[in-house]
Amino acid sequence: MNNLKQESLNKSRSYTACISASHRMLFDNIRTIFKHTWLYALLLALSMSMMSMFYIKALIGGGYSSSSFICLVVSLLLVVCFQVGYTSRVLMLLNCQTMMWNVKRYLRLILLYLCVSFAISAIQWILMYLVIGGTTSVPSDKMPVTMLLIACSSLFFACVLLPYVYVFMKYMMEPESKLSKLLFKVYKTGLRYWGFIFITxxxxxxxxxxxxxxxxxxxxxxxMANTLSVMGVSYLGDSSGLPSYFDFLQYMIVAVSSFICLYINIFIIFVFYFMYGSIETREKERKDFLKMK
Incomplete structure (x- = not known):
């Protein structure tokens, strides 16, 4: 795998310098990036387009037993699979490890993310249960309090988990690292740079x-045009005024837009990359300074 043209990773950077370095790295290597990722990005964009089409139909027109819902589940599984491949391929350009190595590590992070999300959801449900008094539905008079509780708890957990952006990038960049050791030990380091991570x-x-x-x-x-059409047909009994080729047109437009957005999204991964390098350099300088005392 060819290395990307980039500035030195081991350099202490400000948040603006991290963003500037990521911008230059993306545009200086756009041909190389496209060459190694276009197939994964294309498959992901096509599956995302398929999912967007079936989502509205499943939401409005039939429930869990409808064919649209089955197609939605299949397209969702495809999105997850191709997302793993796409992200692993981009990270492969950065850490120069094999594709399978990146896939395995990225899957572990996804599994950890799902476990954490489930735990947070459980905590929020418990808090809601205590607020609404054990009823199966939220009373109208307690709806504002419930919404505020969900918003505040989500913001709290987002702030607490923010340093894990650095932890996860470190896990993907260093082959000798162990996720179990990074979760708590390296989290303290990320917490020390919480403000830097947040503003970046x-x-x-x-x-x-x-x-x-x-x-x-x-x-x-x-x-939006398709959504309004489906709602009119399902709820009002109107005939669809859309041309016969509209579904194909929507599929292609969503696929092209998603494909471009996926390459814009690579910029975020590069920001993670340079932010990780900056924190590593600052930590090394900090330890060297403490030794000199």
């Missing part, structure tokens, strides 16, 4: 969100 990711996600918004405008317009 905030700016990076804002940049990506703006770019993705403009790329996604055609997708949003055509998806």
């Amino acid at each position: 990711l905030l700016l990076a996600f804002l940049c990506v969100a703006v770019c993705m918004f403009f790329v996604s405008i055609p997708m949003l317009v055509i998806t």
